Every structure is written in C-alpha cells, then in structure tokens.
Amino acid sequence: MDKNMLAGLEGMPEEDKMRMASMIDQLQIRDSLKMYNSLVERCFTDCVDDFTRKSLKKQEETCVTRCAEKFLKHSMRVGMRFAELNQGAATPDN
Amino acid sequence: MDKNMLAGLEGMPEEDKMRMASMIDQLQIRDSLKMYNSLVERCFTDCVDDFTRKSLKKQEETCVTRCAEKFLKHSMRVGMRFAELNQGAATPDN
Amino acid sequence: MDKNMLAGLEGMPEEDKMRMASMIDQLQIRDSLKMYNSLVERCFTDCVDDFTRKSLKKQEETCVTRCAEKFLKHSMRVGMRFAELNQGAATPDN
Amino acid sequence: MAANNSPLPAGVTKEQAFGMAETEMEYRVELFNRLSQTCFSKCVDKRYKESELNMGENSCIDRCVSKYWLVNGLVGQMLSAGGQRPM
Amino acid sequence: MAANNSPLPAGVTKEQAFGMAETEMEYRVELFNRLSQTCFSKCVDKRYKESELNMGENSCIDRCVSKYWLVNGLVGQMLSAGGQRPM
Amino acid sequence: MAANNSPLPAGVTKEQAFGMAETEMEYRVELFNRLSQTCFSKCVDKRYKESELNMGENSCIDRCVSKYWLVNGLVGQMLSAGGQRPM
Numbered sequence: 001m002d003k004n005m006l007a008g009l010e011g012m013p014e015e016d017k018m019r020m021a022s023m024i025d026q027l028q029i030r031d032s033l034k035m036y037n038s039l040v041e042r043c044f045t046d047c048v049d050d051f052t053r054k055s056l057k058k059q060e061e062t063c064v065t066r067c068a069e070k071f072l073k074h075s076m077r078v079g080m081r082f083a084e085l086n087q088g089a090a091t092p093d094n
Numbered sequence: 095m096d097k098n099m100l101a102g103l104e105g106m107p108e109e110d111k112m113r114m115a116s117m118i119d120q121l122q123i124r125d126s127l128k129m130y131n132s133l134v135e136r137c138f139t140d141c142v143d144d145f146t147r148k149s150l151k152k153q154e155e156t157c158v159t160r161c162a163e164k165f166l167k168h169s170m171r172v173g174m175r176f177a178e179l180n181q182g183a184a185t186p187d188n
Numbered sequence: 189m190d191k192n193m194l195a196g197l198e199g200m201p202e203e204d205k206m207r208m209a210s211m212i213d214q215l216q217i218r219d220s221l222k223m224y225n226s227l228v229e230r231c232f233t234d235c236v237d238d239f240t241r242k243s244l245k246k247q248e249e250t251c252v253t254r255c256a257e258k259f260l261k262h263s264m265r266v267g268m269r270f271a272e273l274n275q276g277a278a279t280p281d282n
Numbered sequence: 283m284a285a286n287n288s289p290l291p292a293g294v295t296k297e298q299a300f301g302m303a304e305t306e307m308e309y310r311v312e313l314f315n316r317l318s319q320t321c322f323s324k325c326v327d328k329r330y331k332e333s334e335l336n337m338g339e340n341s342c343i344d345r346c347v348s349k350y351w352l353v354n355g356l357v358g359q360m361l362s363a364g365g366q367r368p369m
Numbered sequence: 370m371a372a373n374n375s376p377l378p379a380g381v382t383k384e385q386a387f388g389m390a391e392t393e394m395e396y397r398v399e400l401f402n403r404l405s406q407t408c409f410s411k412c413v414d415k416r417y418k419e420s421e422l423n424m425g426e427n428s429c430i431d432r433c434v435s436k437y438w439l440v441n442g443l444v445g446q447m448l449s450a451g452g453q454r455p456m
Numbered sequence: 457m458a459a460n461n462s463p464l465p466a467g468v469t470k471e472q473a474f475g476m477a478e479t480e481m482e483y484r485v486e487l488f489n490r491l492s493q494t495c496f497s498k499c500v501d502k503r504y505k506e507s508e509l510n511m512g513e514n515s516c517i518d519r520c521v522s523k524y525w526l527v528n529g530l531v532g533q534m535l536s537a538g539g540q541r542p543m
Contacts (some may be wrong), residue, residue, distance in 0.1 A: 016470070026388050031485050033396040033499060036448065041403045043438045046502050051412065051428075054435040068532065069507040070500055074517060077509070078492045081521040086449065093429050109384070117391060119302050125398050127309040130361065133405065135316045138353045140415050145325065145341075148348040155356065162357050163420040164413055168430060171422070172405045175434040204296070211304060212322040214475050219311050221483040224535065226319065229490045232527045234328050239499065241513075242522040249530065256531050257333040258326055262343060265335070266318045 035075070043067035129169070137161035223263070232256035313354065321346035400441065408433035487528065495520035 012020075017064070047063035056064070140170075141157035142150070150158070200208075235264035236244070244252070294302075326335070335343070352356035381389075410428035413422070420429070468476075477501035500509070509517070 001414075018475070020477065022385065022388075023474070024481065026392060026529070027399055027478070027481055027485065029389075030392050030395065033392065033491075034399065035489070036444070037396070038489075040437075040441050040444050041407055042493075042496075043444065045407060045411075047435050047504070049411070049419055049442065051432040051436070054432045056439050056443070061434075063504050064440050064443055064508040065447065066504040068447055070504060070509060072448075074471050074496050074500060074513075075492055076465065077514065077517050078488075078495060078521055080376050081518055082488055082525075084416055085521070085525045099406070105451055114390065116298065116301075118394065120305065121391070121398065122395055123302075124305050124308065125402075126292070127305065128312065130357070131312050131316055131403070132402075134313075134350075134354050134357050135294070135320055136406075136409075137357065138350055139302065139320060139324075141417070142349050143324070143407070145345040148345045150349055150352050150356070156351075156357055157417050158353050159360065159418040160420040162360055164411065164417060166361075166423060167422050168409050168413060168426075171407055171427065171430050172408060174400075175431055176401055176404070176438075179434070179438045202293060203499075207300070208303065209298070210472065210475075212307065212460050214479060214491055215304070215307055215311065218479050218482065219315075222486065223315070224284075224458075224531070225486050226315075226482070228487075228524075228528050230319075230322075231531065232524055235330070236523050236527065237498070239507060239519040239523070242490050242519045243524050244523055248523075251330050252530055253534065254333040256534055258321065258330060260535075261335050261481055262322050262326060265340065265343050266321060266347055267316075269344055270314055270317070270351075272494065273347070276327045277348055280365040 010033055037072050042071065133162055133165050136165065227256060227259050230259065315366075317347065317350045321350065404437045404441075406433060407437065491521065491524045491528075494524065 043064045048060050048068055050057065050060070137158045141161055142154050144151065144154070231252045235255055236248050238245065238248070321343055324346055325339050327339065408430055411427050412433055416424065495517055499513050499520055501513070
C-alpha cells in the first residue's frame with residue numbers, strides 16, 4: 001500500500017531495506033486475503049437467502065458474480081481517490 | 095485447525111517442526127479467545143436490552159445460556175461440515 | 189491497559205521486563221489507532237448521509253464533533269467501570 | 283531444558299511465555315473494545331444533540347458494563363464446565 | 370544463500386516460509402469464523418427458546434455452509450481469472 | 457547503545473522502529489478497509505442488477521471517500537487538541 005515509506009529509510013543498510021520490503025509484502029498479502037474474505041461474506045449475505053438446498057441457484061450465482069465485480073471496481077476507485085488524498089491532490093469542491 | 099499442514103513439512107528439521115506446531119497452537123488459542131469474545135457479544139446483544147438495573151434478570155440469564163449452547167453446537171456442526179468440504183467429501187445435492 | 193501484569197514478572201531479568209513493557213506499549217498504540225478508526229467509522233456512518241457534494245455540511249461537522257466527544261467520554265467511563273470490575277470492586281445492586 | 287530457577291512453569295520456554303502474555307492481553311483489549319462498542323450502541327442516542335452524555339446515558343452505560351461483565355462470566359463458567367450442560 | 374537441500378522453493382528464506390504458513394492459516398481461520406457467524410445469523414432463531422438446534426436449523430446450517438463454500442470458490446475463480454470478466 | 461550514525465531518533469532501537477512502521481501501516485490499511493466498506497454500503501445498490509458501477513454510484517463513491525477523509529481529519533484534530541474541547 002505504501003511502498004514509498006521506504007523512501008524514509010534511505011540511510012538504512014541494504015539488509016534492513018529488504019526486511020522492510022518483505023514486511024510490506026506480507027502485509028499486502030494478508031490484506032488481500034482479508035479483503036477477499038470480506039468480499040465473500042458481503043456478497044453471500046446480500047445474495048443468498050434460500051436454504052432449501054445445498055447448491056447455488058443460477059440467480060444467486062449471477063448476483064454473487066455481479067456483487068464481486070462491483071466490489072472490485074469499487075475498491076479500485078476508492079484506492080485511486082484515497083491515493084490522491086494521501087498526496088494532497090485536492091480538487092475543487094463539487 | 096490444520097495440524098496436517100505439518101505433513102508438508104516432512105523434510106524439515108525437528109526444531110522447525112516444533113516451531114510450526116507451537117505457532118499452530120498459539121493461533122488456535124487466539125482463535126478460541128476470539129470466538130469466546132464474539133459469542134459473548136452476540137448473546138449479550140440478542141438477550142440483554144433492559145438497563146434499569148446492574149444485575150441480570152433470570153430471563154436474561156436463561157436466554158444467554160441457551161444462546162451460548164446453541165452457538166457452541168452450531169460451531170461444532172459448522173466445523174464438521176467445513177472439514178468435510180476441505181477434504182473434498184462432497185455429498186449428493188439436497 | 190494492564191501495566192500491573194508486569195508484577196507477575198518480578199523475578200525476571202531487567203532485559204525481559206523491558207521487552208514486556210515495550211510489548212505492552214505497542215499493544216496500546218495499536219489499540220488506540222484501532223479505537224480511532226472505529227470512532228471515525230461510527231461517527232461517519234451515523235452523521236453523514238448526503239453525497240451530493242464533496243465537503244462536509246456545517247450540520248454534519250457538528251454531528252461528527254459531538255459524536256466523537258460522546259464516544260471519548262463513553263470510552264473513559266467504560267474504562268473506569270471496567271477497571272473497577274477487574275479489581276473486584278463490586279458495588280451494591282442498582 | 284536448563285537448570286531452572288525462573289518463575290516459568292516447567293516446559294515453557296521464554297518465547298512461549300511472551301506469546302501467552304501477548305495473547306492474554308490481546309484478549310482483554312478485544313473484550314474491552316467489544317463491550318465498549320456494544321454499550322455505546324445500546325445506550326447512546328444516535329442523534330447526537332449534545333456533546334455531553336446525559337444522566338440517562340451515564341447510568342445506562344454503568345449498568346451495561348456491569349451486565350456485559352456478568353454475561354462474560356456466565357459464558358466462561360459454561361465453557362469451563364464443558365459447554366455441554368444439559369438443559 | 371546456502372547449499373540448498375531444503376524442501377523450500379528457491380529464493381524463499383525459512384522466515385518467509387513461516388510467515389506464509391502463518392498468513393495462510395490466519396486466512397483459513399478468518400474464513401471459518403466469517404462463515405460460522407454468517408450462517409448463525411441466517412439460520413438460528415434469535416429468540417433462543419431452547420438450547421438445542423432444531424431440525425430446521427440443522428439442515429439450514431448444512432446448506433448454508435455448503436453455499437458459503439461454493440460462493441467462496443466462485444469468487445476465487447473470478448479473482449484468479451483477473452477479476453475483470455466482462456459481463 | 458552503540459555509536460549512533462543511524463537515521464533513527466535517539467533512544468529508539470531498530471526493533472522498535474520496525475514495530476512502529478508496522479503499526480503505522482496496519483493503521484492505514486485498516487483506515488482504507490473501513491472507508492471502503494462504509495462507502496460501499498452507503499453508495500452501491502444491493503440488488504446488483506448489473507456488474508458495472510453506474511454514474512450515480514461512481515460520483516457517490518468519490519464524494520463519500522472525500523467526506524470520510526475529512527471526518528478522519530476532523531476527529532484527528534479534536535483528539536490532538538485534547539479531545540475535551542468544551543462545546
């Protein structure tokens with residue numbers, strides 16, 4: 001999420017930079033898995049409400065697929081806006 | 095949850111296996127405590143709604159006890175089903 | 189939260205006490221940041237519902253400020269009560 | 283594993299002791315946070331008409347904390363009794 | 370980095386292997402917990418009139434677990450296919 | 457503890473610096489996740505009639521992110537001012 005945090009470590013020995021980078025990598029993997037888990041929970045909760053059988057209905061599958069796609073697009077958009085704000089790139093009010 | 099993950103470590107030295115086992119143990123303890131915390135929150139939220147005194151009403155106690163027992167039985171059942179699915183033991187659709 | 193846990197470490201070497209204290213410090217910092225994040229989420233959720241523009245309305249700002257102040261006062265009160273209970277200082281039922 | 287004059291139980295390494303202490307503290311922090319969030323939801327008026335907690339909110343909070351604590355103990359008892367108390 | 374006769378993939382240190390194993394287990398634990406919470410909410414009657422799960426609740430739980438598992442797989446497939454399948 | 461020509465503030469060990477960096481990153485990740493979840497709930501239609509975000513949803517998301525960011529700043533200011541500003 002924040003690779004340029006490494007910039008602050010300019011003076012650090014190579015070994016520490018690598019440790020830092022590996023810490024960031026692991027945090028990102030953990031975060032992706034968490035995001036994945038929360039996406040599944042949300043789309044399941046919103047789309048599945050019939051427990052009269054064990055398999056998904058066609059309509060539930062469609063709902064889950066759309067939900068997941070919307071969620072991913074939403075995440076990307078939020079990520080872009082979030083990055084802009086982090087860099088102080090404010091735009092006029094509207 | 096997944097002691098047989100250790101199977102994949104066949105070739106590892108004894109010391110690493112022990113470290114792995116201790117990591118799994120700690121994860122399981124943390125998970126039980128989390129489960130305990132979430133059980134308490136859920137049963138409190140569902141059963142307690144009267145704040146005119148500090149102690150539990152008999153009826154609230156009964157509700158909490160039943161809620162906790164149902165939650166534990168539910169967790170065990172889910173655990174069994176989850177394990178079956180993890181092992182690919184699918185059963186006919188119904 | 190629980191500096192007196194250090195009491196149980198009476199017999200430990202100085203080095204371990206320091207490690208323990210630093211662990212507690214870090215846990216407290218992480219906890220404050222989590223609390224901060226959950227406060228922001230709650231006050232945003234309760235106070236902001238109009239997405240026709242990018243900036244906060246005066247009325248939303250007031251709501252958020254009050255919400256945050258109430259939340260902090262609430263946290264302090266809960267902290268006091270929680271500490272009393274932890275020390276077994278029960279008071280008469282009312 | 284070594285001549286043991288430490289306060290640790292036999293068979294517990296120092297690493298494990300630190301791990302257990304950390305787990306225990308994380309548990310307490312989570313208990314506190316859940317209790318706090320739950321009692322805020324149950325007791326505090328979401329319209330936020332003022333920045334002070336009023337008397338009703340304050341006494342609701344005190345009782346809520348007390349009851350949450352009791353529920354926590356009740357469930358703990360059940361679990362340590364095997365969790366399977368017939369009823 | 371050293372003569373390698375370990376079962377680890379090339380370029381992966383032992384620390385990283387432990388880190389990955391831990392992350393993987395945390396993921397499974399979280400999946401299980403979310404599934405369990407969600408199916409409890411969907412299937413169990415909140416009035417708690419008895420301490421047993423009744424037949425309706427039990428079969429609801431079985432199906433809920435199955436469907437959650439399928440949804441998990443469906444989303445996983447989507448993501449590994451690039452997540453951007455046009456539709 | 458050693459002749460110090462490192463970029464770390466005095467009295468901070470390397471372990472602590474790594475710990476703080478990790479805590480800071482975890483904070484940002486959690487902020488992002490809560491913001492994202494909250495804005496999804498506020499802006500996206502739960503009926504999922506299509507897999508694209510429509511124009512209304514997109515502009516709602518942009519404004520929601522902006523407002524969440526402002527609320528985050530507002531609360532941060534309050535807290536650093538002592539959190540007890542009379543009102």
